[in-house]
Structures are given as structure tokens and as C-alpha cells.
Amino acid sequence: MRIIDISKEKDFLNKLFDRSKLEMxxxxxxxxxxxxxxxxxxxxxxxxxxxxxxxxxxxxxxxxxxxxxxxxxxxxxxxxxxxxxxxxxxxxxxxxxxxxxxxxxxxxxxxxxxxxxxxxxxxxxxxxxxxxxxxxxxxxxxxxxxxxxxxxxxxxxxxxxxxxxxxxxxxxxxxxxxxxxxxxxxxxxxxxxxxxxxxxxxxxxxxxxxxxxxxxxxxxxxxxxxDMIAGPSEILIIADKWANPKYIAADLISQAEHDEMAAAILVTDWEPMAYKVMEEIEVQLQTIDRKEIVKKSLENYGAIIVTSCMAESMDVVNAIGPEHLEILTRDPFEVYKGVKNAGAIFLGEYSPEAVGDYFAGPNHTLPTSSTSRFSSPLGVDDFIKKTSLIYYSKTALERSKNSIVRIAEEEGLTGHANSIRVRFGEVEL
Amino acid sequence: MRIIDISKEKDFLNKLFDRSKLEMxxxxxxxxxxxxxxxxxxxxxxxxxxxxxxxxxxxxxxxxxxxxxxxxxxxxxxxxxxxxxxxxxxxxxxxxxxxxxxxxxxxxxxxxxxxxxxxxxxxxxxxxxxxxxxxxxxxxxxxxxxxxxxxxxxxxxxxxxxxxxxxxxxxxxxxxxxxxxxxxxxxxxxxxxxxxxxxxxxxxxxxxxxxxxxxxxxxxxxxxxxDMIAGPSEILIIADKWANPKYIAADLISQAEHDEMAAAILVTDWEPMAYKVMEEIEVQLQTIDRKEIVKKSLENYGAIIVTSCMAESMDVVNAIGPEHLEILTRDPFEVYKGVKNAGAIFLGEYSPEAVGDYFAGPNHTLPTSSTSRFSSPLGVDDFIKKTSLIYYSKTALERSKNSIVRIAEEEGLTGHANSIRVRFGEVEL
Structure with missing residues (x-):
């Protein structure tokens, strides 16, 4: 785990997003x-x-x-x-x-x-x-x-x-x-x-x-x-000075233990938090069965990003659009309103990711690698199909026929126009 | 345009579905x-x-x-x-x-x-x-x-x-x-x-x-x-002896004029309809600007399938799952209930596909190549994203903590279990 300066290490974001590309x-x-x-x-x-x-x-x-x-x-x-x-x-x-x-x-x-x-x-x-x-x-x-x-x-x-x-x-x-x-x-x-x-x-x-x-x-x-092709899992924790570094460390580790490609990121506007969390990780690591995986994952894709204010922290959040976002700040219900992109948002210090992974009810299959910009958690929508149904009576078609024929002709599709005309005896053969 | 016996020409369906594969x-x-x-x-x-x-x-x-x-x-x-x-x-x-x-x-x-x-x-x-x-x-x-x-x-x-x-x-x-x-x-x-x-x-x-x-x-x-990668367009018309062959011919042509890969298929349980429609197509072709495209498309992917009864016709419909389905039968409002898969269904003789292409209101971007089995017309859902939000209070987490920890341990994820325990001082360091 190390502190990175996102303004100088632009490559970190690319490295993060590229984890999920299958080009082998x-x-x-x-x-x-x-x-x-x-x-x-x-x-x-x-x-x-x-x-x-x-x-x-x-x-x-x-x-x-x-x-x-x-x-x-x-x-x-x-x-x-x-x-x-x-x-x-x-x-x-x-x-x-x-x-x-x-x-x-x-x-x-x-x-x-x-x-x-x-x-x-x-x-x-x-x-x-x-x-x-x-x-x-x-x-x-x-x-x-x-x-x-x-x-x-x-x-x-x-x-x-x-x-x-x-x-x-x-x-x-x-x-x-x-x-x-x-x-x-x-x-x-x-x-x-x-x-x-x-x-x-x-x-x-x-x-x-x-x-x-x-x-x-x-x-x-x-x-x-x-469904989506899910990339490796990721968590981003946004924390201010009010957050408990023990909880942050535990939640970062819980993400990192998934596999060596998992990404665990802390964004904080309070620099001392960075050091407190690093210390806590060292301590807690001792209690973890998958210690070696956690270490590698944190080395490869772990990061602590120190910002100058909450607004800057939010910019990082929205640039990453994380799969899991924990908001460990004094006013999580205010902060979440600024989140544009995330798979699932966990509010406050008693809503660790594990609650959502197993138990709370929302789906744990979530968009990774910044795809929360355009995709969504797995849900009922993924298991339904929609079909359109169109019925026009003769009078209804008659009322609209000129418009339909005109648009068809504008598109150069005389067959489309004829399919309307033929129903009113207007095709000249 | 020719009559095919679907029981003997199984390849026709494969040929139809394979039109959309991009492997060049x-x-x-x-x-x-x-x-x-x-x-x-x-x-x-x-x-x-x-x-x-x-x-x-x-x-x-x-x-x-x-x-x-x-x-x-x-x-x-x-x-x-x-x-x-x-x-x-x-x-x-x-x-x-x-x-x-x-x-x-x-x-x-x-x-x-x-x-x-x-x-x-x-x-x-x-x-x-x-x-x-x-x-x-x-x-x-x-x-x-x-x-x-x-x-x-x-x-x-x-x-x-x-x-x-x-x-x-x-x-x-x-x-x-x-x-x-x-x-x-x-x-x-x-x-x-x-x-x-x-x-x-x-x-x-x-x-x-x-x-x-x-x-x-x-x-x-x-x-x-x-959105979906749309294949070439297709129409399937299901007709009984009550249908008007002029309308069927016009609607098949309107589909075929899109491009040479478009597919226009008639399924009917009344054999004479097949010949009437073929005759009508010859007559109407003369009035079409894109006559050459229509001819090629009908030659390649056009087909008339004669069945022994409506139930058999419906089996063909559901095996194909067409992008556009026109029901030109005496009781379209009964027939459509048997349709499992289709992008859009057009009911009765005054609802030709062109009404839906341009004007009626449902989207004309529809699932092709049998993908109506699992996908849907373009719509508002394609332009939204969903995000889950989870808040647990301390007492809420306390009520559920044993369950969450047990599931985490069953999965071998002690880091997940610890992320709950640490919040109640239960991690032994």
C-alpha cells in the first residue's frame, strides 16, 4: 500500500481500468x-x-x-x-x-x-x-x-x-x-x-x-x-478526518483478499489518515487467512490518494466510478449526492461492503472498471425481455397514411410507402 | 421467393441466424x-x-x-x-x-x-x-x-x-x-x-x-x-386463408428493399396463399425503386413456409423469434398470445410494419437474428444507469453480524468477516 499523487501518476487510472481487458x-x-x-x-x-x-x-x-x-x-x-x-x-x-x-x-x-x-x-x-x-x-x-x-x-x-x-x-x-x-x-x-x-x-x-x-x-x-463481463473487483473508500482508520483498513483488506487483481483504494483529504490506515493494515494483516493474496493485491492495485479537499476527493471518485464506494465521512448522506458513477454506495461507518456482499438485499454483481458510467447492478431487468405490440384500425391508418408515406419517400423506400398505399388501392400497377 | 419445407431444410434457419455474425x-x-x-x-x-x-x-x-x-x-x-x-x-x-x-x-x-x-x-x-x-x-x-x-x-x-x-x-x-x-x-x-x-x-x-x-x-x-449489434433486418408474416395476399406481398417487399441481406418470410397454413403471394410479388415489384435489391434479398433470404395448421405456424414463429412479426389472421388478438419471441408484433391487416418503422411510437430498433429470445427493443432503459445504496445503523449491523460473519467464513474470506468484527471490537490482534 502506498500513497500516490494522482496528478503525477495518471497511469494509475489506466492501469486500473485495463485490468479487465481480455486480449490473450x-x-x-x-x-x-x-x-x-x-x-x-x-x-x-x-x-x-x-x-x-x-x-x-x-x-x-x-x-x-x-x-x-x-x-x-x-x-x-x-x-x-x-x-x-x-x-x-x-x-x-x-x-x-x-x-x-x-x-x-x-x-x-x-x-x-x-x-x-x-x-x-x-x-x-x-x-x-x-x-x-x-x-x-x-x-x-x-x-x-x-x-x-x-x-x-x-x-x-x-x-x-x-x-x-x-x-x-x-x-x-x-x-x-x-x-x-x-x-x-x-x-x-x-x-x-x-x-x-x-x-x-x-x-x-x-x-x-x-x-x-x-x-x-x-x-x-x-x-x-x-450479463456483463465482470472485471476484477474493486473498492474505493472516501474518508475525512472523522473516519475510523481501523474500519478503513479492514474494508480495504476485505476487498484485496478476493484475488491479486482486486483493487483497494482510499481517497482522503486528511493526510494523517493515510499513515494511520497504512499502520492499521500492517497490524490487521496478521489475522487474515489469505495474507499473501492481500499483500500482492495491495502492492499492485492498492493506493491511497491524498487530496486537498472533499471536492477534489469527489472528482477522483467520479473519474474512477468504482464498483463499491464506501463513504466514511461525517455527513455521508450529503456526500453521496455528488457521486455520479458507482455500482453500489455504502453509507457511513456501519455499512461495510460485506453487508452488501452477503446480506442486505441489493445485488453484489456490480459494474467494474469504470463501467458504472453506463451499466448497472444485476437485477430483475436482466431476466426479462420486452416486446412491442402495434394495432392500427383502418381509420387510424387512413388518418396517418400521408405522413407515413411522406417519410418513407424521403428515405427512398418506395416499398414502405407502397405497403401503406396498397391498403387503400393507391398503388398504380 | 420460393416455398421451402422447413422439416427438410433445417439449414435455412442456420443461414438466417448466421447473417449477423461478424468474423471477417x-x-x-x-x-x-x-x-x-x-x-x-x-x-x-x-x-x-x-x-x-x-x-x-x-x-x-x-x-x-x-x-x-x-x-x-x-x-x-x-x-x-x-x-x-x-x-x-x-x-x-x-x-x-x-x-x-x-x-x-x-x-x-x-x-x-x-x-x-x-x-x-x-x-x-x-x-x-x-x-x-x-x-x-x-x-x-x-x-x-x-x-x-x-x-x-x-x-x-x-x-x-x-x-x-x-x-x-x-x-x-x-x-x-x-x-x-x-x-x-x-x-x-x-x-x-x-x-x-x-x-x-x-x-x-x-x-x-x-x-x-x-x-x-x-x-x-x-x-x-x-446498444445491440443489430444484424440485417427481417420480417415474418403469419397468415391464414383470410389474409389479403396483396398486403402480404407489399409488406414482404418493404422488408426486402432494405438491403440484400434482409430476410422476408411468410408462414401460412393455407397452401394456395403461397402461390397468390408469389404472383403478387411479381406484379408489385415493377413499382419499386430498389427492385434489384428486393430481388436479391428475396432470392437469398426470402421464403414461404407452408404448414399444416396454425399451431405448426406458431412453432416456426417461435423458432425464428423474428425482429418484426405481422399477424395477418382472422383473430390476431388471439394468435399473438402464443408468440414467445419477437421484437415487435403488428396486429391485423391495417398495421403494416411501416407504421411502426416511422410513426406509431414504439421503437424501430429491435432485436434481430433470434435475439428477441433474450433482448428487447431500444428504449429509455438503454439510457439510464442504476446504483444501489446501502445504509445500516450500528444496531442494524449488530443484529445481522453473526449471519454475515458465518457466510463470510463459509466462503473462506476472513477479511470480510473481520470487517464486521472490527466494528464491535471482536478482532483479536
Whole structure:
């Protein structure tokens, strides 16, 4: 962790934004091959890649009822209750995002509607290994469920013994996932996009993954819908002299422990805070399981930016447009009004990021790498589709026909003009 | 135009969906070079490419006030009124899409909100030449305006004499576009994405374009937001024996005249309709300016599919998920309920596609190539961003702390757990 002078180190911002770019030739070719193979050979290809990458030959990809029951038995009652509480909070928040279709009835002989309907079938990718998080299951499946998606399919790579972490299966059961398949990586994404003998083709794929998964999602996008391609996670904390450096240090560390690419940034207009936080990080680091990851992440993408005033701090915030923004100042409810771009904003000293990651209700899938300028947290909107409906009566079309014909002719599209005229016997053949 | 048996010609659907895939190496390399050049050399690069591709050296890229006034003077009063009426209809329909931010106040000490705010600055691409359509200006700019976007920038390639089609400028004025620049192609997209001396960087780019434009949009996506990459346009008409073959022929032609890649498809359960429509097309073709384009398009991607009953027709509709769907049957209001996937549905014989293209109010930018399975017409949603807001009081965090800590520990993220504990003096250092 070091103090940087943003006016002199412009490169820091570029370095930050560039973390998420996928431009690796080798990964590119491998993923192309995997997708092609799965399209050609279906389940056979999936099983071979599972052997290669996950180290086991599976008979069945589908998780059985017995495995589900076993997993729930192996999850502590406390954790099941915690996940259920989290589910309720997530549902409450996301239900407010539901929208109805609407219709306009104009002049009694025109009907215009926007139909809002759920996607038919959705696929959720859940990473395995160290990044197998039950919270990810809840955050992806629940908005789909609320949208009314008819079938939610989940895929996740198995452990070498063929099992899946019990809390992942428990979360899937709590969230209402319909089917779970043991397959990960680019091969899993290809299976969801094109279907195989055992895995059904879906309409959209959401969920995080490693670089192979991200690349595969990018490649199948257009054949199926995808959510954002999330870059590495990031937090920005804006603090004044009233903030508690212990809390700041803890929250920066909690971000940095995700992976070595994660970015943890403090912006403060009170220079002594910079030193206090650096000291606190050293102390707290001792208590962290993933100490080595935290150290590397803070070295690479950690930064403390000292500004001359709050207004300057806000400029930094808005230039970065962070995924997570914590406001640890005396008046967070005033400060947040100046925030133009952020995925989620955490207000005040008892709203650490972890509250949002697991529990509060808003989604933890958020726009990274400054994309909060134009994109949004995952939500119910990501699992619906809209269709327009247009009905004109004969008299309605007659009233408007001259305007439509004139615009069509201005555009040089006589076929369009004729399609109106022909209905009133006005095409001269 | 020919009759195809969909059960035997499975390839037809694949051919249809594959029209939109951009996999051309040469275009790819050219676009990479152009984007790099514009990033390095700004306006200088823009002017050189404009010389190369549009055939003139420009002094100023910005369209002046005088040029705007001149353009409006050169547009007929009738057309100005038509475009204004269209604008009013588009506004009325899209205003219903506006949504408010919401907040949940839980147990008096938790606040959760979803803020909905407009994008700051948006760029709209409008093609030049034969595809310079004033309706495109309205359909892209008006939803942005309604969303509350602060600045709408439009770019479009100039004619060889340095002018822009008057009705394009008039439509921009009517729709409330803030600034217009004379630049097109991949260079224009690069300018909007990264900014140059004269063109400001935007947050999102929307609007149609040729393959260079589409490829450039795909490449800058992530640095800026983009709307869908639209494939060639398509119509599917579902007709029973009650339909008027003259209207069907006219509407198929109106789709086919867009370009040689456009697809016009009739699905009918009444075989004689197939022959009647083919005859009508031959007759009506004589009256069309773009006859050659229509012929080629119908040859390549035109098709009449004869089914044994309406239910089978509906299966074809849903397998294709067309951009435009016309229902020319005796009971369109019953039939549409069976439609799972479509961009826009036109009901009954006086609602030809052209009504929606220009005038009725719903957007004419619609999902193509079967992407209506998971994507939606352009609308106000495309010009807003959402941000989550989370406030927990000390007592609120205390009530939930055990749950949050337990989930964090299950995920192996002790830093997350500590960020909660540290606030209650529970981290042992």
C-alpha cells in the first residue's frame, strides 16, 4: 500500500481500468477449440474436458436428488438460516424491480403495448474451488426467479472426488435453482449456449468465472444473452478526518483478499489518515487467512490518494466510478449526492461492503472498471425481455397514411410507402 | 421467393441466424488500425479518414448553426410536420418507460435504495448515403432525451460536398440533439469512445451502421456502453386463408428493399396463399425503386413456409423469434398470445410494419437474428444507469453480524468477516 499523487501518476487510472481487458491469444485459441468441440461432440466433449481440467471422469453430469439432500444435511442449521435470511432480504429488494406490461389506447382505434415477459430458460455459472461462493448462487438465481424465468439451470465444476461444496448446493436449493450440472470452464459455457444431450440450451448466461469462462461468455454472446463481463473487483473508500482508520483498513483488506487483481483504494483529504490506515493494515494483516493474496493485491492495485479537499476527493471518485464506494465521512448522506458513477454506495461507518456482499438485499454483481458510467447492478431487468405490440384500425391508418408515406419517400423506400398505399388501392400497377 | 419445407431444410434457419455474425479478418484488422489511429492522432486522423472514405477534406467537423437553419429551410413544411407528429407519438410511448428510484426503509435503521439516473453523455451514429434515415435519428435520440441524458451527440458521414441530408439535420433538431459532427465509419465510433480535440467522449453509443461501424462498436464495447449489434433486418408474416395476399406481398417487399441481406418470410397454413403471394410479388415489384435489391434479398433470404395448421405456424414463429412479426389472421388478438419471441408484433391487416418503422411510437430498433429470445427493443432503459445504496445503523449491523460473519467464513474470506468484527471490537490482534 502506498500513497500516490494522482496528478503525477495518471497511469494509475489506466492501469486500473485495463485490468479487465481480455486480449490473450492463447486463451482465445483454446476457448475457440473448446467451444467447437462441445458443439460437435456434446456430452462426450464435456466429460473429456472435465477429466482434463477437474481430474475425474463423470458418469452423470446432473446432480441427483440424493446429492442435494446429502448436501443440505451437511450444511449447518445456522448457515442454512443465514442463507435463508439473506434470500429474504434479496427478494424484498429485487421485487421492487418488477414491472408490468403497459398499453396505450389512442383515439379508440390504436393500441400500443410494451409486453414484459420473463426469459424462458437461464443458465447460471458458479465457480468452483476457492471461489465457490454460496452468495453468488443467491445473487444470480433470485432475480431470475422473481422475473419469472421458467427454468434456472446452474453449472459448476466438481471437486476431484465428484462432489460439489455442500453450501453451494444448499444455496441453490434455497434460491430455487431447477437443475445443477457438474461442469465448469469454457466447456460449461458452450454447453449452456448450444445445448448437449444432457444440458439444455439456455437463453441467457449469468455469473462470474475465470478468464476462460469470461472469454467463452464473450464468444457465445449473441447466440445467447450474457450479463456483463465482470472485471476484477474493486473498492474505493472516501474518508475525512472523522473516519475510523481501523474500519478503513479492514474494508480495504476485505476487498484485496478476493484475488491479486482486486483493487483497494482510499481517497482522503486528511493526510494523517493515510499513515494511520497504512499502520492499521500492517497490524490487521496478521489475522487474515489469505495474507499473501492481500499483500500482492495491495502492492499492485492498492493506493491511497491524498487530496486537498472533499471536492477534489469527489472528482477522483467520479473519474474512477468504482464498483463499491464506501463513504466514511461525517455527513455521508450529503456526500453521496455528488457521486455520479458507482455500482453500489455504502453509507457511513456501519455499512461495510460485506453487508452488501452477503446480506442486505441489493445485488453484489456490480459494474467494474469504470463501467458504472453506463451499466448497472444485476437485477430483475436482466431476466426479462420486452416486446412491442402495434394495432392500427383502418381509420387510424387512413388518418396517418400521408405522413407515413411522406417519410418513407424521403428515405427512398418506395416499398414502405407502397405497403401503406396498397391498403387503400393507391398503388398504380 | 420460393416455398421451402422447413422439416427438410433445417439449414435455412442456420443461414438466417448466421447473417449477423461478424468474423471477417480483413475488416477486423482495418478497424483495429483505425481505432488505434484515432486514439493517437485525434481530429487529424478523423479528417484523413474522412478524406479517404467520404472524399473530402473538412476544416470543421461540427455542424454549424447556420447549416442547421439552412437544412430546416430546405425541408418541406409537410415533412417537418410529419416528423414532429412522429416525435410526439414516440415520446408518448417511451415516456411510459420512465421509472423512479426506490427506497426500502427496514426496521427504522436500514435504508436500501436503487437510484435510477440518466447517462451523462450519449453518442448516436446515423449512417449516410442511401441509408440516411431521419426516422433513425428520432428513434435513437428521443428515448435518450426522455431518460434525461444531459448531452446527446450525433455523428454522421458527410456527402462529398460536405453537406448532410437536410431531413437528417431537421430530425436532429426536432429530437433535441445537442451537437452533430460530420464523421462516420469506424473512425467516428472511435472518436465517440475515446474523445478527440473536437468530439467529446461519450458514455454510450447507439445506432445502426455498416460492418465497419458494427465491428468498431463491438471493439469499443466495455470502454463505452453500446446498444445491440443489430444484424440485417427481417420480417415474418403469419397468415391464414383470410389474409389479403396483396398486403402480404407489399409488406414482404418493404422488408426486402432494405438491403440484400434482409430476410422476408411468410408462414401460412393455407397452401394456395403461397402461390397468390408469389404472383403478387411479381406484379408489385415493377413499382419499386430498389427492385434489384428486393430481388436479391428475396432470392437469398426470402421464403414461404407452408404448414399444416396454425399451431405448426406458431412453432416456426417461435423458432425464428423474428425482429418484426405481422399477424395477418382472422383473430390476431388471439394468435399473438402464443408468440414467445419477437421484437415487435403488428396486429391485423391495417398495421403494416411501416407504421411502426416511422410513426406509431414504439421503437424501430429491435432485436434481430433470434435475439428477441433474450433482448428487447431500444428504449429509455438503454439510457439510464442504476446504483444501489446501502445504509445500516450500528444496531442494524449488530443484529445481522453473526449471519454475515458465518457466510463470510463459509466462503473462506476472513477479511470480510473481520470487517464486521472490527466494528464491535471482536478482532483479536
Amino acid at each position: 491469444d492463447e486463451v482465445n485459441k483454446k476457448v475457440d477449440k473448446i467451444i467447437w468441440d462441445v458443439k460437435q461432440n456434446g456430452d462426450k466433449a464435456l466429460k473429456e474436458y472435465t477429466k482434463e481440467y477437474d481430474g475425474l471422469m463423470l458418469e452423470n453430469l446432473l446432480v441427483s436428488k440424493e446429492e442435494m439432500e446429502e448436501a443440505i444435511k451437511n450444511t449447518s442449521r445456522d448457515l442454512l438460516e443465514d442463507l435463508t435470511k439473506a434470500k429474504e432480504n434479496i427478494m424484498k429488494f429485487h421485487k421492487k424491480q418488477l414491472r408490468n406490461s403497459y398499453s396505450l389506447y389512442e383515439e379508440e382505434d390504436i393500441i400500443l403495448s410494451q409486453l414484459i415477459r420473463p426469459l424462458e430458460r437461464v443458465g447460471i455459472y458458479i465457480p468452483g474451488g476457492k471461489a465457490a461462493y454460496p452468495s453468488t448462487v443467491l445473487m444470480n438465481a433470485i432475480p431470475a426467479k422473481i422475473a419469472g424465468v421458467k427454468e434456472i439451470v446452474m453449472i459448476t465444476p466438481p471437486c476431484p472426488d465428484g462432489s460439489i461444496k455442500p453450501s453451494i448446493l444448499a444455496a441453490a436449493s434455497i434460491a430455487g435453482v431447477d437443475k445443477i450440472y457438474k461442469v465448469g470452464g469454457a466447456q460449461g459455457i458452450a454447453a449452456l449456449a448450444f445445448g448437449t444431450e444432457s444440458i439444455p440450451k439456455v437463453d441467457k448466461i449469468t455469473g462470474p468465472g475465470n478468464i476462460y469462462v469470461a472469454m467463452a461468455k464473450k464468444k457465445v454472446s449473441g447466440y445467447v444473452g450474457i | 479478418d480483413e475488416v477486423n484488422k482495418k478497424v483495429d488500425k483505425i481505432i488505434w489511429d484515432v486514439k493517437q492522432n485525434g481530429d487529424k486522423a478523423l479528417k484523413e479518414y474522412t478524406k479517404e472514405y467520404d472524399g473530402l477534406m473538412l476544416e470543421n467537423l461540427l455542424v454549424s448553426k447556420e447549416e442547421m437553419e439552412e437544412a430546416i429551410k430546405n425541408t418541406s413544411r409537410d415533412l417537418l410536420e410529419d416528423l414532429t407528429k412522429a416525435k410526439e407519438n414516440i415520446m408518448k410511448f417511451h415516456k411510459k418507460q420512465l421509472r423512479n428510484s426506490y427506497s426500502l426503509y427496514e426496521e427504522e435503521d436500514i435504508i436500501l435504495s436503487q437510484l435510477i439516473r440518466p447517462l451523462e453523455r450519449v453518442g448516436i451514429y446515423i449512417p449516410g448515403g442511401k441509408a440516411a434515415y431521419p426516422s433513425t435519428v428520432l428513434m435513437n435520440a428521443i428515448p435518450a432525451k426522455i431518460a434525461g441524458v444531459k448531452e446527446i451527440v450525433m455523428i454522421t458521414p458527410p456527402c462529398p460536398d460536405g453537406s448532410i441530408k437536410p431531413s437528417i439535420l431537421a430530425a436532429a433538431s426536432i429530437a433535441g440533439v445537442d451537437k452533430i459532427y460530420k464523421v462516420g465509419g469506424a473512425q467516428g465510433i472511435a472518436a465517440l469512445a475515446f474523445g478527440t480535440e473536437s468530439i467529446p467522449k461519450v458514455d454510450k453509443i447507439t445506432g445502426p451502421g455498416n460492418i465497419y461501424v458494427a465491428m468498431a462498436k463491438k471493439k469499443v464495447s466495455g470502454y463505452v456502453g453500446i
